[in-house]
Amino acid sequence: MIDPKRPFRLTKKTRFYLHSLVRHDLKASITVFFVALPLCLGISLASNAPVYSGLIAGVIGGMVVTLISKSELSVSGPAAGLAALCAVAITDMGNIQYFFISVLLAGFFQFALGLLKLGGFTHFIPSAVIKGMLVAIGILLISKQVPLIIGYDKPDFWRGELFNIITFNHGFSHIENLYKTSSAGVVLLALLALVCLILWKKYASKKFEVLPTSFVTVLFGVIISLLFAYWFPALALEPSHFVRVPQDIFSEVGWPDFSILFKSGEISSLIWKNALIFCFIASLETLLSVAAIDKLDPFNRITPPNRELMAQGTGNFLSGLLGGLPITAVIVRSSANAEAGARSKASSFLHGFWILLAILLAIPLLNRIPYAVLAIILIRTGYNLAKPKMIREVYHQGREQFLPFIFTIVAILFTDLLIGVVIGITYAIYFLFKHTYHAGFQVKQSKEGHSPKFTIELDQHVSFLNKRRLTETLDKIPEYAIVEINGTDSAYIDRDILEIVQDFRSKAHRKHISLSTVQVPEVRTIELH
Numbered sequence: 001m002i003d004p005k006r007p008f009r010l011t012k013k014t015r016f017y018l019h020s021l022v023r024h025d026l027k028a029s030i031t032v033f034f035v036a037l038p039l040c041l042g043i044s045l046a047s048n049a050p051v052y053s054g055l056i057a058g059v060i061g062g063m064v065v066t067l068i069s070k071s072e073l074s075v076s077g078p079a080a081g082l083a084a085l086c087a088v089a090i091t092d093m094g095n096i097q098y099f100f101i102s103v104l105l106a107g108f109f110q111f112a113l114g115l116l117k118l119g120g121f122t123h124f125i126p127s128a129v130i131k132g133m134l135v136a137i138g139i140l141l142i143s144k145q146v147p148l149i150i151g152y153d154k155p156d157f158w159r160g161e162l163f164n165i166i167t168f169n170h171g172f173s174h175i176e177n178l179y180k181t182s183s184a185g186v187v188l189l190a191l192l193a194l195v196c197l198i199l200w201k202k203y204a205s206k207k208f209e210v211l212p213t214s215f216v217t218v219l220f221g222v223i224i225s226l227l228f229a230y231w232f233p234a235l236a237l238e239p240s241h242f243v244r245v246p247q248d249i250f251s252e253v254g255w256p257d258f259s260i261l262f263k264s265g266e267i268s269s270l271i272w273k274n275a276l277i278f279c280f281i282a283s284l285e286t287l288l289s290v291a292a293i294d295k296l297d298p299f300n301r302i303t304p305p306n307r308e309l310m311a312q313g314t315g316n317f318l319s320g321l322l323g324g325l326p327i328t329a330v331i332v333r334s335s336a337n338a339e340a341g342a343r344s345k346a347s348s349f350l351h352g353f354w355i356l357l358a359i360l361l362a363i364p365l366l367n368r369i370p371y372a373v374l375a376i377i378l379i380r381t382g383y384n385l386a387k388p389k390m391i392r393e394v395y396h397q398g399r400e401q402f403l404p405f406i407f408t409i410v411a412i413l414f415t416d417l418l419i420g421v422v423i424g425i426t427y428a429i430y431f432l433f434k435h436t437y438h439a440g441f442q443v444k445q446s447k448e449g450h451s452p453k454f455t456i457e458l459d460q461h462v463s464f465l466n467k468r469r470l471t472e473t474l475d476k477i478p479e480y481a482i483v484e485i486n487g488t489d490s491a492y493i494d495r496d497i498l499e500i501v502q503d504f505r506s507k508a509h510r511k512h513i514s515l516s517t518v519q520v521p522e523v524r525t526i527e528l529h
Helices: 014-048 051-068 080-093 095-115 127-145 160-167 172-181 184-204 214-230 258-262 266-294 303-321 331-339 346-361 371-385 388-396 399-414 415-439 464-475 495-510
Strands: 076-078 325-331 440-449 453-458 484-485 514-518
Touching: 014 051, 014 076, 014 127, 014 214, 014 331, 014 346, 014 371, 051 303, 051 325, 051 346, 051 514, 076 303, 080 095, 080 127, 080 266, 095 258, 095 266, 095 303, 095 484, 127 266, 127 371, 127 388, 127 399, 127 415, 172 184, 184 371, 214 371, 258 266, 258 464, 266 303, 266 325, 266 331, 303 325, 331 346, 388 399, 399 415, 399 495, 415 464, 464 495, 495 514
Parallel strands: 453 484, 484 514
Antiparallel strands: 076 325, 440 453
């Protein structure tokens, strides 16, 4: 923009963006591109979706979401956390176009959440459940890569739940095929790629910050696969072991058949169900990632959550329309962006532009990337989600944090993500009710003359959950006692509690109990007969 008072001078904001672009954002965008490109390809693989779907999501996340979002450092694209869910959804619905409709609808729901200013819903989900969800997603993500690092080129080997591998109707039907299609070359390549990833991350990543670990691992894997092909034919990889991006990627884009939404049946219900799941998980991951990235911002800028949901919703709507994967703000790419020195959203936008250029100009190079190397990168991503260190930390926080955490993990692994999260939240609510039941007030017993005295001091918040305990406490008070109910420290006293106190007045009179109240309002009780 140009300052209207000085037509030949740029505004302060524009000068800031130009300075950031030249000094910081251009270099950071290249770093983020090297991080994002392997993830776009790998997440497509893990999602059992066409490779172009991850690339399209990467372009839209970078070039569209960035323009609408007010987050300066977050980077959006296909999310590894949704890969297992996408694989299940595509397999269950049996048609990739139905999956794209679910993504599109999820974007619509996200935009509506932002429009209705409901972006703060993540604050109502217990942190133990969120951590359990992330660990379960990490375990599922790792489990899906195991067949690929031994050369099995059919990602539907393991679907959504981890433990359906041991069921007779699914897992054992693939064992013979798994044995026949395994490849010594792929196994060796995967092991070498894993060693490269670990060593580069540990010893070289800080010295060569412009070359991210994921990019170096992919480049190393490509070189090793070429060496196998030319020098060790017995270890050479099959064509099915490499990424396959169509030469004319945009010819693969098709218009979804929206008529299925208005037909009754299992497919239609699955489309709506998956749309709601994608909306919930994508919104949750986005808001958590943005909150984390805001803490890394050297300028202390805060991202408006509702605007972010509207931006992500727009991105997912377009991604579903054009055949892309679900999009979220991604902590891996965002943190890489911040660590590379980005100062503005120009870095995120340019990283999407570089992905677009790769699609237009470098498809032959992309098709030289082995699936097994991408699987190693995703195993690392899954490990970061399910680090044993985090599990130990939750354990040391006590059973009230650890049990909902474990319940969430186990429920997701045995059922699906939505049911697992609901079970985790339900278990966390059980602990909340349990503690609220035992809280609410304290009873102090003393003597006043020859009579026992009971002082009931109400807490800051006393709710209907304390009804039963208060009723039992009052009923146990003996005759001729002195009772004082003190609400001085209470900011809120539920009407149900006030009615119990009011009802006790008549009981106290009959039992010769001296009752006094301090700052406990009197209410009229309604006879229920």
